[in-house]
Amino acid sequence: MVKIEDLKRINLMKKLPVHLLDIIAKEAQLSIFSTGAQLITVNKKIDNFYMLVMGQVAIKRNITPDIDVILEYIQSGNSFGTSAMIQGTTAFYSAICQEPCEIITVSGDRMIQLFEENHELGYYIMMDVSKRYKRFMDNRAQMIFKTLSEDLDMKEDVYDTWINSTK
Amino acid sequence: MVDKEILKKMLFLRELPDPLIEKIGSIATLETFEKNAVVFHQHQDLTHLYMLVSGKVHFTIQSASGKALVLDKIDEGRTFGVSALMEESSSAYTAICFKDTTLVSIPGKQMHQLFVEDFKLGHILMLKVVRLFKARMEMHTRQFLLSLATHSEIKSLQ
Numbered sequence: 549m550v551k552i553e554d555l556k557r558i559n560l561m562k563k564l565p566v567h568l569l570d571i572i573a574k575e576a577q578l579s580i581f582s583t584g585a586q587l588i589t590v591n592k593k594i595d596n597f598y599m600l601v602m603g604q605v606a607i608k609r610n611i612t613p614d615i616d617v618i619l620e621y622i623q624s625g626n627s628f629g630t631s632a633m634i635q636g637t638t639a640f641y642s643a644i645c646q647e648p649c650e651i652i653t654v655s656g657d658r659m660i661q662l663f664e665e666n667h668e669l670g671y672y673i674m675m676d677v678s679k680r681y682k683r684f685m686d687n688r689a690q691m692i693f694k695t696l697s698e699d700l701d702m703k704e705d706v707y708d709t710w711i712n713s714t715k
Numbered sequence: 716m717v718d719k720e721i722l723k724k725m726l727f728l729r730e731l732p733d734p735l736i737e738k739i740g741s742i743a744t745l746e747t748f749e750k751n752a753v754v755f756h757q758h759q760d761l762t763h764l765y766m767l768v769s770g771k772v773h774f775t776i777q778s779a780s781g782k783a784l785v786l787d788k789i790d791e792g793r794t795f796g797v798s799a800l801m802e803e804s805s806s807a808y809t810a811i812c813f814k815d816t817t818l819v820s821i822p823g824k825q826m827h828q829l830f831v832e833d834f835k836l837g838h839i840l841m842l843k844v845v846r847l848f849k850a851r852m853e854m855h856t857r858q859f860l861l862s863l864a865t866h867s868e869i870k871s872l873q
Contacts, residue, residue, distance in 0.1 A: 609856070611864040619856065634845060640853050663842075667834035674841035679801050681848035686807035688855035689786060693776055695862045 550576045550652055558599040558652065560627045560676050568669045575658050581649045587629070588643035594632040596653040600624050603649030609641045621646070630677050632656025633663070717743040717819050725766040725819065727794035727843055735836050742825040746818050754796070754810040754818070761799040761806050763820045767791050770816025774808040786855065788813070797844050799823030800830075 552569045555561045555576070561569060578601070581587065588594055590609060598605075605622040619641060622628050631637045633656050663670030719736045722728050722743070728736055745768070748754060755761060757777055765772075772789040786808055789795055798804035800823050830837030863869055 609860065611860045611869070615864075615869070617860060617863060630845075631849070634842070634849065637846075637849065640849075640856065663838060667838040670838035671830060671834045671841055674838060674845050675801070678797075678841060678844045678848050679804075681845060681852050682798055682801065682804065685848060685852045685855055688852060688859050689776055689807045692786070692855065692859045692862050693784060695859065695866055 549574055550578050554578070554601065554652060555599070557601060557625060558627055559625050560599070560673075560680065563676070564672055568666075568672060571662060571666065571669060572654060572659075575662065576652050576654045579651055579653055581645045581651060583645055583647050585645045585649070586642060587645065587651075588639045588641065590640065590642045591638050594629045594637075594639050595656060596629055597627065597632045597656055597659060598629045598643070599627045599652040599654075601650040601652060603651070604646040605649060606644050606646050607641050608644065629656070630680065633659045633673070633677070635660055716741055717745055721745075721768060722766075722819065724768075724792055725794060726792050727766060727797075727840070727847070731836075731839065735833075735839075738829055738833075738836070739821065739826070742829070743819050743821045746820045748812045748816045748818065750812055750815050752812045752816075754812065755806055757807065757809045758805050761796050761804055761823065763822055764794060764796040764799045764826065765810075766794045766819040766821075768817040768819060770818075771813040772816060773811050773813050775811060776808050783809075786858070787851070794847065797847060800827055800841075800844065 550573050552566060552573050555569050555573055561572070564572075581603075587596075587598060587605065600622050602624050605628065606618050607620045607622060607628065608616045608618045610616045622643070628643055631639060659673075663673070717740045719733060719740050722736050722740055728739065748770070754765060754772060757775075767789055769791055772795065773785050774787040774789070774795070775783045775785050777783045795810060796806070798806065830840065
């Protein structure tokens with residue numbers, strides 16, 4: 549169990565009413581992870597939803613066997629591993645602690661169960677997760693554009709280029 | 716008002732019970748757009764979400780110099796503009812009709828109100844939004860990583 553005040557330090561939880569925070573607080577626990585700890589592995593099931601109280605976590609994915617791209621650094625107050633709360637999904641990235649981290653964790657399966665028991669909780673969390681994904685989506689669109697704009701060989705149809713690459 | 720039989724063909728609403736689909740149908744309208752018509756522009760505040768009944772819609776992003784990139788191509792049965800369900804959300808892309816197109820149009824604020832009145836409906840549909848966004852975000856990230864992997868400076872490292 550963690551304190552409601554600790555959950556309020558997490559951006560995704562800030563706007564949740566106290567009676568919903570109380571439900572999550574009872575299921576959550578505070579853990580310490582050391583530098584280099586791999587919390588999420590690409591293409592594997594994610595067991596926990598993570599809320600970073602202190603420290604820094606790198607979100608990365610490889611583009612070639614030798615080159616990893618860090619998609620973002622998670623700072624305190626932010627969360628990751630939201631896929632743990634979506635049934636039947638796997639990780640799209642790896643998450644690795646860049647320094648000793650203090651993290652609130654909740655079992656993804658338990659969260660899914662809580663959502664089924666309390667749709668108000670499910671609704672508000674899914675609304676916040678979708679806002680977060682929207683920010684990521686917009687950010688990725690800008691990253692694609694910036695990368696291609698900087699390259700002389702700019703493609704006009706990213707979708708077709710990508711589809712062709714998957715064939 | 717839009718008939719539930721049309722709405723049932725939309726992937727976003729599939730598996731919803733009839734009474735919930737009828738609720739959504741009561742606030743929805745059908746809109747037609749000619750080829751090359753813009754449904755909404757990049758950076759425009761989104762007020763409606765759309766479901767594609769017939770035709771085709773392309774998502775494009777545009778630079779200040781006017782260069783456009785096609786990010787996604789939307790076929791019949793798919794939903795877009797779901798950011799209209801979120802407060803103060805603008806579009807990251809322009810949605811253009813690639814053919815004559817018919818769309819189901821649903822006001823975001825009224826849909827949001829339905830969710831608050833019925834959290835079960837809200838939970839089910841927001842979970843679908845999350846899955847939709849996750850799939851699209853992963854596609855955009857793969858597109859970004861591909862564009863990076865084929866970038867001349869990265870190629871020179873290999």
